[in-house]
Amino acid sequence: MPGRTARRRVLRVTLPADGRPGGSTGRADFLASEEPLGIRVDGTALAMTMRTPGDDLELAAGFLVSEAVVRSPQDIAEIKLCDGAACGHADHHAMGNIADVALAPGVIVTPGARRNFLTTSACGICGKASIEDICVLPHAPLAADEARFAPEMLVTLPDRLRDAQRVFSRTGGLHAAGLFTAGGELIVVREDVGRHNAVDKVVGWALLGGRLPLTGCVLLVSGRASFELVQKAVLAGIPLLAAVSAPSSLAVDLAEQAGLTLVGFLRGPSMNVYTGARRLSAAAC
Amino acid sequence: MPGRTARRRVLRVTLPADGRPGGSTGRADFLASEEPLGIRVDGTALAMTMRTPGDDLELAAGFLVSEAVVRSPQDIAEIKLCDGAACGHADHHAMGNIADVALAPGVIVTPGARRNFLTTSACGICGKASIEDICVLPHAPLAADEARFAPEMLVTLPDRLRDAQRVFSRTGGLHAAGLFTAGGELIVVREDVGRHNAVDKVVGWALLGGRLPLTGCVLLVSGRASFELVQKAVLAGIPLLAAVSAPSSLAVDLAEQAGLTLVGFLRGPSMNVYTGARRLSAAAC
Numbered sequence: 330m331p332g333r334t335a336r337r338r339v340l341r342v343t344l345p346a347d348g349r350p351g352g353s354t355g356r357a358d359f360l361a362s363e364e365p366l367g368i369r370v371d372g373t374a375l376a377m378t379m380r381t382p383g384d385d386l387e388l389a390a391g392f393l394v395s396e397a398v399v400r401s402p403q404d405i406a407e408i409k410l411c412d413g414a415a416c417g418h419a420d421h422h423a424m425g426n427i428a429d430v431a432l433a434p435g436v437i438v439t440p441g442a443r444r445n446f447l448t449t450s451a452c453g454i455c456g457k458a459s460i461e462d463i464c465v466l467p468h469a470p471l472a473a474d475e476a477r478f479a480p481e482m483l484v485t486l487p488d489r490l491r492d493a494q495r496v497f498s499r500t501g502g503l504h505a506a507g508l509f510t511a512g513g514e515l516i517v518v519r520e521d522v523g524r525h526n527a528v529d530k531v532v533g534w535a536l537l538g539g540r541l542p543l544t545g546c547v548l549l550v551s552g553r554a555s556f557e558l559v560q561k562a563v564l565a566g567i568p569l570l571a572a573v574s575a576p577s578s579l580a581v582d583l584a585e586q587a588g589l590t591l592v593g594f595l596r597g598p599s600m601n602v603y604t605g606a607r608r609l610s611a612a613a614c
Numbered sequence: 615m616p617g618r619t620a621r622r623r624v625l626r627v628t629l630p631a632d633g634r635p636g637g638s639t640g641r642a643d644f645l646a647s648e649e650p651l652g653i654r655v656d657g658t659a660l661a662m663t664m665r666t667p668g669d670d671l672e673l674a675a676g677f678l679v680s681e682a683v684v685r686s687p688q689d690i691a692e693i694k695l696c697d698g699a700a701c702g703h704a705d706h707h708a709m710g711n712i713a714d715v716a717l718a719p720g721v722i723v724t725p726g727a728r729r730n731f732l733t734t735s736a737c738g739i740c741g742k743a744s745i746e747d748i749c750v751l752p753h754a755p756l757a758a759d760e761a762r763f764a765p766e767m768l769v770t771l772p773d774r775l776r777d778a779q780r781v782f783s784r785t786g787g788l789h790a791a792g793l794f795t796a797g798g799e800l801i802v803v804r805e806d807v808g809r810h811n812a813v814d815k816v817v818g819w820a821l822l823g824g825r826l827p828l829t830g831c832v833l834l835v836s837g838r839a840s841f842e843l844v845q846k847a848v849l850a851g852i853p854l855l856a857a858v859s860a861p862s863s864l865a866v867d868l869a870e871q872a873g874l875t876l877v878g879f880l881r882g883p884s885m886n887v888y889t890g891a892r893r894l895s896a897a898a899c
Contacts, residue, residue: 346882361860575787603623
């Protein structure tokens with residue numbers, strides 16, 4: 330199993346500044362590991378992602394949720410890391426850089442919305458910039474989620490996420506995704522060099538534990554909120570997605586359509602609520 | 615043509631803190647636009663990327679450089695945004711969300727290293743975590759680049775990049791990639807919701823202007839340095855890649871193999887030099 334961090338030599342160079350002398354020193358530094366993970370479904374290579382090793386089965390499972398391939402743990406007959414031997418590569422035994430998934434009978438890979446769109450439309454995506462063209466989510470799937478969240482709770486989450494991060498402080502190079510209860514209790518946190526991978530790991534963890542949909546939960550991501558992250562949250566049934574930084578225009582549009590509450594710039598005592606403000610319960614709103 | 619920013623309504627919620635009262639106010643806010651761009655080569659859909667509209671032809675051209683499909687402007691017979699009419703969708707006229715590329719005779723799409731690897735190896739990427747397996751770069755392609763860079767120049771670049779960013783300050787949601795001379799002069803800056811897109815736009819700009827390879831130049835990215843960004847820099851012939859934040863382990867390994875100078879944590883008066891320190895010219899090194 331590859332590690333989450335890797336040591337590399339680094340030359341730290343500091344210029345003279347503020348009266349302090351400059352200099353350079355060599356040292357060993359911890360970096361976030363980045364390695365390819367192949368996801369193979371029923372013997373066919375479906376995708377490859379550059380990820381930080383760890384929680385790889387959760388990553389593969391979450392990816393399949395995000396691609397709308399599976400919805401429940403029963404949709405997966407078997408999921409394991411390829412141990413090399415089964416592929417005739419005994420010398421690569423247990424390197425663990427491919428996840429092998431066998432789907433349950435009747436569960437098939439319907440290509441994700443975006444891929445499907447690209448390969449079936451004669452015109453590609455010419456002139457079609459609307460959400461419907463790149464996303465197959467049902468309309469307002471989260472409308473029935475009546476959870477309420479207090480802004481006083483939300484502002485505490487970034488610190489809780491940082492406290493829970495195992496690797497970030499060591500490397501400074503990882504995104505984090507944290508799942509919280511409506512009361513602000515941390516349920517699970519996952520890290521990765523890729524934001525989307527961190528979220529897939531959280532969602533895969535929930536799928537494999539039979540916890541989907543994640544009704545009444547909050548997902549906090551350490552960076553920005555893109556269209557893709559909103560889509561992942563909605564497919565996992567999460568009613569509130571919060572980001573420490575900015576959302577994109579399409580993230581807001583999809584959140585609006587799906588009935589997701591989208592919070593951005595969650596920093597200090599403040600936040601921006603882009604959609605679904607009805608779920609914020611405080612008097613301030 | 616879709617815009618680089620989009621206005622959306624936002625509810626700004628601030629809790630009471632430090633003796634100041636809380637409250638919430640609605641307002642219109644600028645967000646970074648995110649829309650799909652399809653890249654079609656010789657009539658076949660090759661890829662779709664979620665990007666910030668603008669410099670779309672550069673993005674498509676740079677993507678083709680990064681996938682090792684083209685190397686010079688002569689490799690492209692024609693590149694244009696699909697205007698809808700040609701595809702029988704006159705009602706979508708000039709929406710500009712697909713780039714149509716016609717390659718010059720003899721230039722063919724050899725699938726990118728990673729895709730190729732996935733589709734041709736029976737074992738997928740089981741047990742193969744080495745760079746050679748996911749990257750087809752020649753060994754040490756940059757070894758002959760004798761450019762030297764002063765740390766005193768490098769530390770000035772983050773501020774210059776920020777000053778040059780047109781959209782970031784408005785939205786807080788964009789990554790930037792800036793190309794500089796060895797003397798620290800800004801050559802071009804591009805922004806995008808995706809880091810890789812921002813770099814592709816810079817590289818595509820250079821390709822279409824006949825400026826590849828970018829010998830003697832510095833590429834600065836606003837975030838982290840991944841394997842993918844190192845690969846893009848190397849394919850564009852850039853000898854020094856600098857990032858404001860951390861690199862991944864694989865980014866360092868590929869930089870080492872390719873002969874690229876990789877600088878991370880370029881902040882204030884300091885930087886970490888992970889590979890190729892010989893190109894840093896100051897006495898401090």
